[in-house]
Amino acid sequence: MVSCAWAGRHAPEELLGERERAHAEGLTGNRRAEWVRTRLTAKTAVHWATGDRGIEILPDPDGGPRVWDTPSGAAVSLAHTGEFAVCAVTRAGPAHPLGVDVEPVDARNDILLPRLLGPDESPCAVPGTLPEALPPGFVATVLAACKEAALKAYRRPSPALGDYRLRRGPDGRLRVRAPGTPQGELSVWWSCRAGRVTAVCGTGRLPPVRRTVSAESVLAALRGDSRLSSGTRRGA
Numbered sequence: 001m002v003s004c005a006w007a008g009r010h011a012p013e014e015l016l017g018e019r020e021r022a023h024a025e026g027l028t029g030n031r032r033a034e035w036v037r038t039r040l041t042a043k044t045a046v047h048w049a050t051g052d053r054g055i056e057i058l059p060d061p062d063g064g065p066r067v068w069d070t071p072s073g074a075a076v077s078l079a080h081t082g083e084f085a086v087c088a089v090t091r092a093g094p095a096h097p098l099g100v101d102v103e104p105v106d107a108r109n110d111i112l113l114p115r116l117l118g119p120d121e122s123p124c125a126v127p128g129t130l131p132e133a134l135p136p137g138f139v140a141t142v143l144a145a146c147k148e149a150a151l152k153a154y155r156r157p158s159p160a161l162g163d164y165r166l167r168r169g170p171d172g173r174l175r176v177r178a179p180g181t182p183q184g185e186l187s188v189w190w191s192c193r194a195g196r197v198t199a200v201c202g203t204g205r206l207p208p209v210r211r212t213v214s215a216e217s218v219l220a221a222l223r224g225d226s227r228l229s230s231g232t233r234r235g236a
Helices: 018-025 030-048 107-116 138-153 215-222
Strands: 004-005 056-059 065-070 076-082 084-090 100-104 165-168 174-175 184-193 196-202 209-214 232-235
Touching: 004 215, 018 030, 018 056, 030 056, 030 076, 030 084, 030 209, 030 215, 076 138, 076 196, 084 100, 084 196, 100 138, 100 209, 107 138, 138 165, 138 174, 138 184, 174 196, 196 232, 209 215
Parallel strands: 004 209, 076 100
Antiparallel strands: 004 084, 056 065, 076 084, 100 196, 165 174, 174 184, 184 196, 209 232
């Protein structure tokens, strides 16, 4: 998983592929800038994970991202908030569920708790071990991010986040299920840094490798300058 803060940094559209540029031309304002930043981050994440170059990432009819021209068969999930972009990558292909979400901690999220929780869920038990002093809205933000990631991984069988039920297994691992789908339980991991909660949902048992990078590193990698394309690797 690659996270990139683009704050104040221009995301050049010339680094997109031809089909990506055509799609971006149909967008305007902040939506266009967010779309470009997120795609550049994702193209770099796929390259670092697989070695693939020359890929394009375009929306499928259901709105989810699809990687085109990928020799490795990579699949991605994307998220953004403002100028912060996140991409989760799997080399297992699009048949393997994968979802990522990022949410800023916001006190206003507390009013969403009734809509976020299923009848068998407790807001205190789901996130696991938490710091003693929590900012307002923290638990609700964790729940929202985890369930949005699950919604993407399950390909949106329901738009209601309360339908994605979280639980802690005996091993302490956070799991999620979506009623009415043939797919079984998936794993969920979340972390909070710099006031943002990032959640990843998928089939693995181990937490994803997290790489936090600068916009300069992303641009350097896309331009082929390996001297400037390193980032910080951390556990999720």
